[in-house]
Amino acid sequence: MACFNSAVTTAQSPPATLRLPAASDLYAVDDLLSDDERLIRDTVRAMVRERVLPVIADHFEAATFPHQLVAEVAGLGLLGMHLTGYGCAGTSAVGYGIACEELEAGDSGLRSFVSVQGSLAMFPIHAYGSEEQKQKFLPEMAAGSMIGCFGLTEADAGSDPGRMRTSARRAGEGWVLNGSKMWITNGSIADLAVVWAATEDGVRGFIVERGTPGFTTSDIHRKLSLRASVTSELHFDSVYLPETAALPGVTGMRGPLSCLNEARYGIAWGALGAGRACFEAAVEYSSTRRMFDRSIARFQLTQAKLATMATSLVQGRLVAHRLGTLKDSGRLHPVQVSLAKRANVRAAIDIAREARTILGANGITLEYPVIRHMNNLESVLTYEGTEEVHTLILGKAITGEDAFS
Amino acid sequence: MNVVVCIKQVPDPNSPGQLDPSTHLLKRDGELVLDPGDEFGVEAGLQLVEKHGGQVTVVSMGPERGLDAVRKALAMGAAKGVLISDDSLRGSDALTTAKVLAAAIRKQDFDVVITATESTDGYTGVVPQMIAGLLDIPAVTFAKSVSVEGDKLTAQRQTETGIEVVEATLPVVLSVTAGVNEPRYPSLKGIMGAKQKPLDRPGPADLNLEDVGGASTGQRITAIDSAPERAAGEIIKDEGEAAKRIVDFLADKKVI
Ligand SMILES: Cc1cc2nc3c(=O)[nH]c(=O)nc-3n(C[C@H](O)[C@H](O)[C@H](O)COP(=O)(O)OP(=O)(O)OC[C@H]3O[C@@H](n4cnc5c(N)ncnc54)[C@H](O)[C@@H]3O)c2cc1C
Ligand SMILES: Cc1cc2nc3c(=O)[nH]c(=O)nc-3n(C[C@H](O)[C@H](O)[C@H](O)COP(=O)(O)OP(=O)(O)OC[C@H]3O[C@@H](n4cnc5c(N)ncnc54)[C@H](O)[C@@H]3O)c2cc1C
Numbered sequence: 213m214a215c216f217n218s219a220v221t222t223a224q225s226p227p228a229t230l231r232l233p234a235a236s237d238l239y240a241v242d243d244l245l246s247d248d249e250r251l252i253r254d255t256v257r258a259m260v261r262e263r264v265l266p267v268i269a270d271h272f273e274a275a276t277f278p279h280q281l282v283a284e285v286a287g288l289g290l291l292g293m294h295l296t297g298y299g300c301a302g303t304s305a306v307g308y309g310i311a312c313e314e315l316e317a318g319d320s321g322l323r324s325f326v327s328v329q330g331s332l333a334m335f336p337i338h339a340y341g342s343e344e345q346k347q348k349f350l351p352e353m354a355a356g357s358m359i360g361c362f363g364l365t366e367a368d369a370g371s372d373p374g375r376m377r378t379s380a381r382r383a384g385e386g387w388v389l390n391g392s393k394m395w396i397t398n399g400s401i402a403d404l405a406v407v408w409a410a411t412e413d414g415v416r417g418f419i420v421e422r423g424t425p426g427f428t429t430s431d432i433h434r435k436l437s438l439r440a441s442v443t444s445e446l447h448f449d450s451v452y453l454p455e456t457a458a459l460p461g462v463t464g465m466r467g468p469l470s471c472l473n474e475a476r477y478g479i480a481w482g483a484l485g486a487g488r489a490c491f492e493a494a495v496e497y498s499s500t501r502r503m504f505d506r507s508i509a510r511f512q513l514t515q516a517k518l519a520t521m522a523t524s525l526v527q528g529r530l531v532a533h534r535l536g537t538l539k540d541s542g543r544l545h546p547v548q549v550s551l552a553k554r555a556n557v558r559a560a561i562d563i564a565r566e567a568r569t570i571l572g573a574n575g576i577t578l579e580y581p582v583i584r585h586m587n588n589l590e591s592v593l594t595y596e597g598t599e600e601v602h603t604l605i606l607g608k609a610i611t612g613e614d615a616f617s
Numbered sequence: 618m619n620v621v622v623c624i625k626q627v628p629d630p631n632s633p634g635q636l637d638p639s640t641h642l643l644k645r646d647g648e649l650v651l652d653p654g655d656e657f658g659v660e661a662g663l664q665l666v667e668k669h670g671g672q673v674t675v676v677s678m679g680p681e682r683g684l685d686a687v688r689k690a691l692a693m694g695a696a697k698g699v700l701i702s703d704d705s706l707r708g709s710d711a712l713t714t715a716k717v718l719a720a721a722i723r724k725q726d727f728d729v730v731i732t733a734t735e736s737t738d739g740y741t742g743v744v745p746q747m748i749a750g751l752l753d754i755p756a757v758t759f760a761k762s763v764s765v766e767g768d769k770l771t772a773q774r775q776t777e778t779g780i781e782v783v784e785a786t787l788p789v790v791l792s793v794t795a796g797v798n799e800p801r802y803p804s805l806k807g808i809m810g811a812k813q814k815p816l817d818r819p820g821p822a823d824l825n826l827e828d829v830g831g832a833s834t835g836q837r838i839t840a841i842d843s844a845p846e847r848a849a850g851e852i853i854k855d856e857g858e859a860a861k862r863i864v865d866f867l868a869d870k871k872v873i
Pocket of ligand 2 (some may be wrong): 677
């Protein structure tokens with residue numbers, strides 16, 4: 213017996229110099245960050261703690277967009293941070309990822325705003341735009357004085373966007389755009405929309421500025437997820453666009469899909485932020501809440517939940533960091549992004565739901581961040597490729613069989 | 618106008634530190650951050666040079682890891698960093714620290730030296746005045762606002778009895794209180810650019826310091842003990858007369 217005990221004690225007493233990393237990063241995966249990336253993490257974390265957390269639950273409850281945070285994220289240089297030139301910071305992919313994680317530890321809606329602006333609206337202009345388009349839009353978008361949105365999904369074309377009905381046909385020197393887009397983040401607050409439309413040559417991207425005759429928006433209400441984010445419909449009623457509105461650099465679904473690939477990359481990191489916030493709330497709550505005359509952290513069932521959450525966070529973080537390294541070295545394959553988006557969003561939503569149970573009744577109120585994250589993550593699971601769609605992408609890559617239709 | 622800001626890296630105040638019983642120094646194995654108090658100093662320096670031209674140099678003495686704090690200040694906008702991190706300086710007391718900092722500051726071109734009023738960890742609150750003494754220039758302390766006009770610096774000092782307006786001729790040492798401004802966040806562009814900025818790593822020899830360091834300091838910490846627990850307060854349950862009992866209590870203490 214004594215012998216058994218001492219074995220247990222030895223296993224539990226590492227050398228005094230060994231220090232266990234924080235519970236939310238038990239493998240110290242963040243040690244893989246460079247100095248710059250660590251400073252990006254600390255800066256965004258501080259901004260979120262000081263500027264976002266004090267107001268975000270109220271915005272979520274009232275379903276209002278925190279407009280004042282646009283200047284905040286722009287001031288830090290978070291908009292289009294991973295792009296180079298045109299007023300963008302030019303961070304590494306890992307730096308972009310870690311910033312997404314910290315933003316989403318605040319709220320998935322804020323991270324969505326930043327993802328849409330940088331990866332879905334600025335990225336296509338940066339990658340496929342003319343020099344004039346880049347000069348005209350990118351610096352203002354980086355500065356947050358122009359907001360962008362990305363219109364791909366339609367009411368009847370979600371997971372299968374190739375079936376879009378919005379179309380652009382040539383008319384004289386320009387184009388006439390007809391149709392509508394649905395579920396568009398930032399739609400009604402955007403100064404410009406990057407809209408994907410079918411043309412006789414294949415899908416093309418168009419920059420439609422607010423105020424263009426025939427272009428209107430309406431907001432989608434009664435959402436119970438991403439409530440601090442604007443989601444809209446875009447309507448195009450014979451909108452005349454000059455040739456200079458078309459993105460010259462890409463034709464075909466490759467255009468929008470490459471943008472989604474950028475944004476999904478950020479989501480694979482971001483979701484972990486929401487998961488981490490829920491985990492930390494659960495750890496904190498479990499250590500202070502007493503029931504049956506002991507701390508609920510003392511119960512094995514609680515510990516099992518926390519142990520599983522901590523493990524998922526480590527796994528997700530390793531996936532995200534490796535994904536970042538692949539992207540920074542130019543070897544990232546879209547299938548790898550699908551794997552990470554699918555795995556990490558699933559991990560985050562599972563963590564959120566378990567954390568919710570640890571908080572008991574308090575878990576359903578906005579006094580704690582958990583249910584807000586939990587509800588937000590339902591959108592994150594669906595947008596940027598549903599969990600099912602990413603499963604089929606992986607399945608096809610593994611088997612060579614296309615199970616989409 | 619050139620400004621030197623003294624900055625120190627400290628254990629993250631958000632995760633409380635521990636004293637090491639063998640060295641009597643704060644354990645520094647956890648997260649370290651730029652002292653939040655010094656962020657006000659960096660911001661004050663940046664605002665002065667943005668208004669009057671010139672540049673901010675940050676000077677820090679501390680272990681190698683202190684580079685992170687220097688880098689953060691550079692990312693906020695300082696033009697140059699100086700970090701003195703010789704092992705012989707480990708365990709320096711406040712006077713030694715001030716001697717080292719003063720020697721490093723003398724090598725810079727400066728009109729104002731900015732510090733916080735006290736560090737978040739060491740907390741002696743004497744380094745700024747010692748630096749001023751060693752440089753033989755005025756010390757304007759506990760400033761809650763600052764302005765410069767020509768070669769005159771004017772500061773408002775918060776004191777127990779009211780606000781003093783103090784004027785001094787440059788160069789001066791200025792210690793600023795928390796709340797003197799709202800420190801900016803480093804921008805991502807600033808972070809990306811910080812690596813290109815000059816960073817000096819002088820050793821004691823470069824600063825002509827013959828006799829400094831833990832062994833030669835005039836004071837040492839002989840013991841550490843935990844602070845006495847604060848006695849539990851009295852909780853008054855409101856059964857109709859709570860207000861009266863609180864008033865009586867305060868009157869008894871001659872507070873009201
Ligand atoms: C808050 C929010 C913000 C959004 N922002 C944007 C935006 O900014 N821009 C934009 O263009 N879009 C945006 N979207 C739209 C989002 O990308 C789509 O909702 C998503 O692609 C899914 O499309 P759908 O909702 O039409 O679902 P559907 O495609 O109708 O799917 C319904 C269900 O069927 C499953 N399914 C579909 N096909 C298959 C299949 N082959 N095999 C198995 N299962 C399948 C799906 O996985 C899902 O579970 C946003 C959505 C939300 C909720
Ligand atoms: C190798 C090495 C290890 C060290 N380890 C420790 C340690 O474990 N714990 C510890 O507290 N100190 C350590 N120091 C730093 C040094 O000993 C203290 O800074 C010094 O004792 C100052 O005391 P204080 O913090 O009470 O100063 P205060 O008078 O309270 O500080 C007031 C202000 O003066 C400036 N200032 C103070 N110290 C410095 C500094 N070092 N660099 C730049 N500006 C400064 C800041 O603006 C500060 O806000 C170490 C130094 C070296 C070289």
